[in-house]
Amino acid sequence: MFIDDTIAAIATAPGEGGIGIIRISGERSLEVAQDIFKSMSNKLIKDYRQRTLIYGNIVDNDTVIDEVLLAYMKGPNSYTAEDVIEINCHGGFISVKKILELILSKDVRLADAGEFTKRAFLNGRIDLSQAEAIIDVIKAKTDTAHEVAQSQLEGSLSKKIRELRENVTEVLAHLTVSIDFSEEDVEEITYKTLKDKAEDLKTEIKKLYDTAESGKILRDGLKTVIVGKPNVGKSSLLNSILGENRAIVTDIAGTTRDVIEEFVNIKGIPLKIVDTAGIRETEDIVEKIGVEKSKESISSADLVIMVLDASRKLSEEDIEILENLKSKKSIVLLNKTDLEQQIEIDKIREYVDSESIIKISALKHEGIEELHDRIESMVYKGSVKHSSNLMITNSRHKDALLKAYESINDAINAIDQNMPYDFIEVDFKNIWDYLGYINGDTVREDLLDTIFANFCIGK
Structure with a gap:
């Protein structure tokens, strides 16, 4: 160029x-x-x-x-x-x-x-973080995602990174004086002062890094898969969440044979909801393909919503699906609660915590708001949402912060061992470089080409 x-x-x-x-x-x-x-x-x-x-x-x-x-x-x-x-x-x-x-x-x-x-x-x-925020503004799927992207475009992240780098620069200046003028009559920075400054910096970097998971969801959406046996109300749930009859609902098991995908905004969180075919043993070739796709969707999902028929006892197929939820972020919905309850809730608690078990009636739209609240609390973990619009939404920024965090730990270990200032200076220079990687001060030309290649021609 x-x-x-x-x-x-x-x-x-x-x-x-x-x-x-x-x-x-x-x-x-x-x-x-x-x-x-x-x-x-x-x-x-x-x-x-x-x-x-x-x-x-x-x-x-x-x-x-x-x-x-x-x-x-x-x-x-x-x-x-x-x-x-x-x-x-x-x-x-x-x-x-x-x-x-x-x-x-x-x-x-x-x-x-x-x-x-x-x-x-x-x-x-x-700067580079503002440039990347432009794409986020264009691609924002919810008002909250747009607010976070707009905040970054206005320089909220840039300002924070500048503050952190200024703190690192201050430490580097003290170290340089202590190294280069050790025989002069100048006051050297003490190991205690270095440790205090390093710990403060570590806290700030960790606080910013901890917003990355929620930020990524706001930016890219939460891939949410609805699973369960046939005829438990998965398609009714999808229609209830979307507020429209997107999926065909019948009393015939195996009606949904393919994966249905829709984007929906739940409390500012973009969800890519996937309604899957009911998981069961079947001889129908087409339905069998749908069941295999359902199982694949579970492994790639960010959030799994399992729907159970509360009017029936747990079956072996239910238990098999619950087993797959152990390593996933998941919510279990007990549907058809307007009927007499037969399901064993205590057994379900062996696989998911009580807060993630919600009683609903998809047909009567009952319990859906509680589902929304649970999704919100899982994404924001109860604290991130209310702090500010300063949030890490870019995986490149997250990686740079992780490297900076590792370098600050290296610096703290060196300080604890009273190692020479030269060694500690190297760690602080690494922190300075990694933070500069976010706003573009220390970025390479080939990376710039990769970043801007994701933009449209006229932007």
């Missing part, structure tokens, strides 16, 4: 729409735009106030391509911190395509995936 090139791309989704937007960025943006744009007042673009919409036509020589509104944003006060032109045309496929082709014919290059945002990062307008 050549950072000095002028680039262009379509910034709106493909297909028909009310408006299509083409974005140009680089030092030749104004020159190119003026060559293809004619305002209705015949004034030049630069003669208008910046960031105002100018009404006119895009023309190829004397041929009008489309009637448009154009905005000029002079760098560094633009998205990329370069000169930027945005053209708002009619949202038809042909209109945006012809305008982009005309722009590219003026010695302008088609932008790479994420190149506009990458330029914003390289030009210092945003």
Whole structure:
């Protein structure tokens, strides 16, 4: 990628729409735009106030391509911190395509995936964690996920990382003085002071790291699988959660033969709910395939919701499914509680804790709110939700914090053994580097290419 090139791309989704937007960025943006744009007042673009919409036509020589509104944003006060032109045309496929082709014919290059945002990062307008938050804002599936992503875009994570790195820098400065001027009349930092600062830093890093599990769920969604024997009410439960008749419900066992997937928002948590075929022994080839898919879904799920018929005693098939829940985050729903209860709850407690056993009636929509509350408490673990929107949602950030945490433990061990300051300094330099990996201060070029390749072309 050549950072000095002028680039262009379509910034709106493909297909028909009310408006299509083409974005140009680089030092030749104004020159190119003026060559293809004619305002209705015949004034030049630069003669208008910046960031105002100018009404006119895009023309190829004397041929009008489309009637448009154009905005000029002079760098560094633009998205990329370069000169930027945005053209708002009619949202038809042909209109945006012809305008982009005309722009590219003026010695302008088609932008790479994420190149506009990458330029914003390289030009210092945003740091790397803010750049990644842009994708999270676009892909947010719930209001809560959007709030967390927006908070990161505004710099909440960046600010916290800067604070942590400043604390590390302060320790490194003291260590450098103690190492380089040990024979001078300067006050050396004591091992006790080092230990106190290291412990404080460890606490802060751990607190941030502990938000990663909940943050990842908010970002990617919680893969939730509904399992159970045939005819226990799995499809009725799915319909009740979704608030619509998405799955076919009958009294005939084996009605659901394939995996049904839907996204649903439960208390701000995005759930990818999977309704599976009833697990039982069967000679039906199609149903047998569905049962195998159900078993595979359990192993890959983040959360398993098992539905049991409370009006019947536990069967061997029920016990077999419960055995598979021991190593999974799970909830057991006792359905059909409006009927006489026959199920042995004490036996179920051998496999899951009491808080994860909920009585419901999927048909009458009873107990569903309690299920929502339980899912919320499992995701947030009772504390994370109420702290702030400062949350780790990116696996790259989580990995960097883990490495920083391991380095702070190495530093504490070295301090406890009264090792020379040179050894301790190495550990603190590692912490400084790993934290810088999050906001992009110490990131490699090849990693940047990988990160921005996940963006769309026009962003």
